[in-house]
Structures are given as C-alpha cells and as structure tokens.
Amino acid sequence: MPASDRALLSGQCPGLAEYLAWVPDPRNRRGVRHSLTSLLMAAVLAGATSFTAVGEWVADAPPQVLAALGVRRDPLTRRFVPPDEATIRRVLEAVDADRLDAAVGSWLDARLHAAGQAAGHGRRRRRAVAVDGKAVRGTRHASADGQPVHLLAALDQRCGVVLGPVRVDGKTNEITRFAPLLEPLDLAGCVITADALHTQREHAEFLVTGKRAHYILVVKKNQPGLYAQVKNLPWRHIPVASRQHNRGHGRQEHCTLKAAAVAAGLAFPHAAQAICLTRQIRPLDGGRWRTVTVYAITSLDAHQATPAQLAAWIRDHWQIEALHHLRDVSYGEDASQIRTGSGPQAMAALRNLAIGILKTAGHASVAAACRHHARDATRTLETLGLRPA
Incomplete structure (x- = not known):
C-alpha cells in the first residue's frame, strides 16, 4: 500500500492500512498512477452512492484536501491529477471483493475489541452478533437469471457495526456461507443470533466447539x-x-x-x-x-x-434490519445501478466501513454525518485523522 494511504489511515483509524494491505491490487503495477484507498474512503464518508458520485467528489475536492490524500501532481504543471470515474469504476469492478470484505470486517472487529478493552469493562455484558442476509435489489437486472446480488452479514448488536459480509451466489446459499463469514472474527464468549435458516447442527458445532x-x-x-x-x-x-x-x-x-x-x-x-x-x-x-x-x-x-438478556438479544437481532434500511435510505443501495463484476459487493464493503467509522466516531445519525462531511471536504480528513495540507 502506498505511503500516502498509510499516513492517512494511521490517524483515527489505527491499523486499517495493514488490514487493507491484505487486498491485492488488481491493476498492473506498471500502470498504477493513483492511490485509491484514501480517496474512496473520503468520498464514501461524504455520502457518495455511486462511481459517478465518487468521481464528482474527487473532482470537486479543494487542492489542500487532494494534497493531504496523496493525489499525484502533473510533473510539468504541478497541478493535481485526481483519478476519474472510469479509473475508479475499473478498479472496484476488478478488486477481490471477498478479500476486501474480510479486511474491513476484521478491522472493525479488532477496533471494537480494542475499544472495549480501553473502556476497562470489568463486568461488561456479553457481546452479541446478529447474522442475516440482504439482497441488493438494483443488481437483479444485470444477472442472467434475474436474481439480485445477495450478501450475508454479521452485525455487532451493541453498536450497529457490520463485522463482515460475504457474497451468496447462485451456486450456493446462506447456509454454506455461514462459517466463512464468521471464521475470521474473534467470537470467544460472544452470543450469535440467527434466524431459522441457520438452525443447523453443523452451525452449532462450529460456534461452540470451533469459535468458543x-x-x-x-x-x-x-x-x-x-x-x-x-x-x-x-x-x-x-x-x-x-x-x-x-x-x-x-x-x-x-x-x-x-x-x-x-x-x-x-x-x-x-x-x-x-x-x-x-x-x-x-x-x-x-x-x-x-x-x-x-x-x-x-x-x-x-x-x-x-x-x-435472552429477550433483549432476540429483540436486538433485528437491528440488522435497521442497518439494511440505513444502507438503502442514506446510501441508496437498493436503487444503485452498480451491477458489473465485484462492483456491488465492493461498494457495499465501503458503505459498511464508512458506517462503522461514523458510528464508532460517535455520530448518532449516519445521514446527518454524511451531510456534515459533504458540506466541507476537510471534515472527512478530520474523521480519518489527517490534517489538510
């Protein structure tokens, strides 16, 4: 990962750069001109809902923000040359979305564990994680069978942060993706809530014996x-x-x-x-x-x-439906026209990451936080822990 990204993500998001480094860059190294990680993070925090919106945000960002984000300058004119929509689209449609999901989920999981330890909870309540699936309805027109992209996700019930989604394609179903979804997470002592589809003996053995x-x-x-x-x-x-x-x-x-x-x-x-x-x-x-x-x-x-406690965990399981509503309303996920390659899953991962950062930064309303960041591009830098250049 480029040094500019490491500098950006070492602020209020400690360790994120190392997790994102797990995701291989799909581009030919000889043709890489732009570092996209910081730009995409900043744009999604500002509420960007599509490749076009990300490109527009980058194009409108002031010079001091582009400099802080590590955007390259033209060697002759010394003017900033930000990546355009086509570049952003090409990379996200080709990226390994499963690796991106795993990196984002593992980092958010580690951050929540670190926050709990820093708070010094001697008798903190048991952590609960809800598992549920969601169809990205806007993608159904691009599939051969008319079925939308389906994502299975794990949600921390206490703070409403997604710890990791995985894609459920036409060759499998949610049941077979349950263990791959939860395998990267530290779940020792946690309680996992799930609907009847996941009331499977193999799941019970995996959780109790395999994940403690x-x-x-x-x-x-x-x-x-x-x-x-x-x-x-x-x-x-x-x-x-x-x-x-x-x-x-x-x-x-x-x-x-x-x-x-x-x-x-x-x-x-x-x-x-x-x-x-x-x-x-x-x-x-x-x-x-x-x-x-x-x-x-x-x-x-x-x-x-x-x-x-049992009643509260069962009731709070449906917070994951509130997250689905948030992604649909604030980020227009169901209406999204992103349909090709890894694009839908990659954008969903970035939305989850942005929501996780905003929630753990103390924003009560994600919609209000998006508007707050959209009004002033430098505010995204503050949230990400980087000073304007």
Whole structure:
C-alpha cells in the first residue's frame, strides 16, 4: 500500500492500512498512477452512492484536501491529477471483493475489541452478533437469471457495526456461507443470533466447539423434528421469566419470555435451554392486538444469561434490519445501478466501513454525518485523522 494511504489511515483509524494491505491490487503495477484507498474512503464518508458520485467528489475536492490524500501532481504543471470515474469504476469492478470484505470486517472487529478493552469493562455484558442476509435489489437486472446480488452479514448488536459480509451466489446459499463469514472474527464468549435458516447442527458445532461462542437460534418448521420437540414442551406450566413493554415505530408491544432447561432431552448439539417468546402487537392508532409466538434454542444455560438478556438479544437481532434500511435510505443501495463484476459487493464493503467509522466516531445519525462531511471536504480528513495540507 502506498505511503500516502498509510499516513492517512494511521490517524483515527489505527491499523486499517495493514488490514487493507491484505487486498491485492488488481491493476498492473506498471500502470498504477493513483492511490485509491484514501480517496474512496473520503468520498464514501461524504455520502457518495455511486462511481459517478465518487468521481464528482474527487473532482470537486479543494487542492489542500487532494494534497493531504496523496493525489499525484502533473510533473510539468504541478497541478493535481485526481483519478476519474472510469479509473475508479475499473478498479472496484476488478478488486477481490471477498478479500476486501474480510479486511474491513476484521478491522472493525479488532477496533471494537480494542475499544472495549480501553473502556476497562470489568463486568461488561456479553457481546452479541446478529447474522442475516440482504439482497441488493438494483443488481437483479444485470444477472442472467434475474436474481439480485445477495450478501450475508454479521452485525455487532451493541453498536450497529457490520463485522463482515460475504457474497451468496447462485451456486450456493446462506447456509454454506455461514462459517466463512464468521471464521475470521474473534467470537470467544460472544452470543450469535440467527434466524431459522441457520438452525443447523453443523452451525452449532462450529460456534461452540470451533469459535468458543454461544448461540440463540430461532426454531421453525424447516426443522420439523426439532420444532415439534420445542413446541410440545409444557409451556403452559412454565412461568413467565421476563416481561417487556415497548412503544415506538408506530406500535406498542408486550413481550413475555419463558425458558426451559433442555440439556438432557433436546436432539440438538450443545442446546441448554428452549425459549418461548410471545409478542402482542397493536398499532398506536388503535386496532386489534396481534399475537406472535417465536420458539428458539440457546447454548446458554440459566447461569450464563438471565431471561431478560435472552429477550433483549432476540429483540436486538433485528437491528440488522435497521442497518439494511440505513444502507438503502442514506446510501441508496437498493436503487444503485452498480451491477458489473465485484462492483456491488465492493461498494457495499465501503458503505459498511464508512458506517462503522461514523458510528464508532460517535455520530448518532449516519445521514446527518454524511451531510456534515459533504458540506466541507476537510471534515472527512478530520474523521480519518489527517490534517489538510
């Protein structure tokens, strides 16, 4: 990686340069004229949603910003010669997007671990990571079968930061990409939450034995035997262990959770408790109550997690849907016309990196942070830890 990138990324984003160095440059070394890492980072922080927007941001950046970003000068005129849209497009469509995803996710994971250690949490709460998939709908027109690019991602529930996405192509599915997604991450002691698709025995063994983590997995009829076992437990005779009342997003909700020890009687690896979560939901403007019952299993026993914690982790799993909404609204991901090669996945990785940096820098609203950076190009340098030249 060029020295200019190392200088840029050694500020408020320590170690990022080393992680990004894992990603091979797809260009011929003889033809490399531009260092793209810092430019793309700065442009995405400013809210760039497409190759065109990135190129426009670079073209409009003032000289002191371009100098700080390490943009080359013409040897004769001494004027800055930033990369154009075509160069940016060509590189991102050819980059190894899986390596970029792994680098971004591993760096964000390491940064969150470092932040937790710096805070000196003696009795910090157990970390929770949600796993869920998302289709990039705008890419469906470019595929031969009309199917959009599908990405499986892991999200830190506490801070809403993506720790790593992987692409799910037409030759595989989310189940086969579960372990590759989580393998690079340090998950010791964490609890992993996932929907019913990932309630797989191989996943449970991988998490508990391979990663020394715990799981909370939803149980539905895709596992008919397991579903029957959990549903037929004597829930009517098991007392409610946790009650929660929530109001927001246009509705009111009453949740109750029951938990039963099943370590000796459930045919699923490392299962310690079965869970029955009942949600009563009604719109704030009135209407009838709707009742939803969700069953789940967990490797956490009653001494490792309280019922209230179990309920909170199940509820917070759906924060990953809020992230999907954020990427669609603030970054226009579903409407994106980037369809070729590694472009969709690479841009998604850069969006995740930008969101992670903005959230860990203390910005409560990513949309407001993008507008803040777009109004003054030098603010992106401040966030990245670089002074204007």
